[in-house]
Amino acid sequence: MVHAGVKLCVPLAVGTICMCLGVALVFVLDNIVHSMVNTKMTLTNTSAMYNSWKNPQAPVYMQFYVYDIINSYEVQHGKELPYVIQKGPYTYKGYRPKIDVHFNNNGTVSYTQNVTYFFDRSMSSGWDNETLTTINIPLISVASMARYMPDLLQTLIEALEKVSGAELFMKKTVAELLWGYDDDMLKFIMNLTKKRFIKSDKFGIFIGMNNSDNGMHTVYTSADKLNIIDKWQGLSSLPWWNDQYANMINGTDGSQTPPFSDRSKPTYLFSADICRSVYGVFEKEVEVRGITANRFVLDSYILGNVTDNPDNAAYCTPKNNCLPSGLLNTSVCHEGAPIVYSFPHFLYADKDVILPCMNPNKEEHQTLVEYDYVTGISMSVYKRMQVNVHLTRQKDISDLSEINDVYYPVLWLNESFTIDEASATKYKHMVLVPLYLAKITPWVVFGIGCLIVIIALILLARKQRRRYQTPLHGNSIQENHDKEPILDGATAEKA
Known part of the structure; x- marks a missing residue:
């Protein structure tokens, strides 16, 4: 029983770490996204936006x-x-x-x-x-x-x-x-x-x-x-x-x-x-x-x-x-x-x-x-x-x-x-989809951590319940009868 409980501590720890990581990513990824956008949007003659800025097609x-x-x-x-x-x-x-x-x-x-x-x-x-x-x-x-x-x-x-x-x-x-x-x-x-x-x-x-x-x-x-x-x-x-x-x-x-x-x-x-x-x-x-x-x-x-x-x-x-x-x-x-x-x-x-x-x-x-x-x-x-x-x-x-x-x-x-439609589609793929993924990733990690912790707690609770449960059927009952003490001599002689 102790060995099984120790095993369940591992996923419990992993789930907790995932939950903490998810919460941390909410703040970390937001700062990373801001930094990346600011870097990309800074205008230079070598930046990705330069050509479209210089010669707008629309x-x-x-x-x-x-x-x-x-x-x-x-x-x-x-x-x-x-x-x-x-x-x-x-x-x-x-x-x-x-x-x-x-x-x-x-x-x-x-x-x-x-x-x-x-x-x-x-x-x-x-x-x-x-x-x-x-x-x-x-x-x-x-x-x-x-x-x-x-x-x-x-x-x-x-x-x-x-x-x-x-x-x-x-x-x-x-x-x-x-x-x-x-x-x-x-x-x-x-x-x-x-x-x-x-x-x-x-x-x-x-x-x-x-x-x-x-x-x-x-x-x-x-x-x-x-x-x-x-x-x-x-x-x-x-x-x-x-x-x-x-x-x-x-x-x-x-x-x-x-x-x-x-x-x-x-x-x-x-x-x-x-x-x-x-x-x-x-x-x-x-x-x-x-x-x-x-x-x-x-x-x-x-x-x-x-x-x-x-x-x-x-x-x-x-x-x-x-x-x-x-x-x-x-x-x-x-x-x-x-x-x-x-x-x-x-x-x-x-x-x-x-x-x-x-x-x-x-x-x-x-x-x-x-x-x-x-x-x-x-x-x-x-x-x-x-x-x-x-x-x-x-x-x-x-x-x-x-x-x-x-x-x-x-x-x-x-x-x-x-x-225009083509530019809007390109914009969604290049900007909005990565931003969406960055936005939901912390919550996905947090959700996975929660799920692991919940499953680990359920399994641990079941193990604990089995440990303290009294057996009621089968050979165990017979064994208990065989081990009953001899209460008096009459019983012993009759046996």
Whole structure:
């Protein structure tokens, strides 16, 4: 019995060791996984991620929804608010390989991106040569600058408008509005002023942004600060806003964030389009092609008025000229053009700003980024913003002499990316499966240890029970009778 008990002590010890090892592995493997991910995600010119970072194969889609006005006469004469019809999407497939890559000695890498867009008819509602009626942004821009000039110059601009044949509303194709067209009024002013104020007679909302680079970026390469922007266009801070905090260049470009980022904290993004940094707050976990991701959204607080968000006072331009909620005046970084950004359909804007023809809703019009928690790689991005023009009455310019003060919507865009099926499958096999195995291994070891201990204890209990059990049947009973003592002589004689 003692020998059998000693034998059972061996599996009991083995099971206990397995249980302790399983508990230890929970903490050890977690640290190992973090260390391995941080090592893999550190960007170098020899790292596994370098080629996909330098030459991303998945396209970024630019979808433009352009507004076509149907009551231009009534608007120009102050009789009605603009009534526009949304047309689109007009979709362009964009590729952004990084060029002039240079690793610096301070743990950063500098590069530019060669941005090229190709029209994708299969994802569009029509061709981009379709014509629509839109606002004359060059005229509004020149008029806006003239507002602060002497009356004589305003009269001159009125004359230039007549000579050039400029009108407040004009017909242009989608491609012209986006990528540029020759403007007669700009040509007159450019020639008249010897290019002192206007350097080009072409205008397009995104002119110069196709088949071009988007400026020098310098970002950090270590995993703990991966893709966080250090400098943009050689600048450590922006020159446009009213305090040092608003001028800070914070966060990433949205394509990737550092691994294991704390989702309870905001994730910062820098957008050159709107000339400032913004931040997203965690909303919920979502599934993107079978991969769990953390969704961060830009909420109403980002473009809140100074009452709702006092920090936005720094974005009031000119100083103390603050706009209602939901609007951002970017004229300071767009050469004086009265461009005002908002979310599509004036999502989160003050009700007085929203035109009756607008239909804002969160699902279609909010900006969001969905990151994988482990690697920080973006599984999907939806950057949505609307380009508006601030129309104000100017008595010395006939086309604006009767117009009502209004924020006129020109178009909105959805710049989006979603990981494709092939990349998602590869990501699962290379990242999620090993992580899953690493996660369950400690508990498997712990479970095996528990099972061994339980079996050993059951066997030990049975051995102990048999040891103290009294025999009741068979030869043992007979042997007990044979060994009974002789109680008296009579019994002995009879026997």
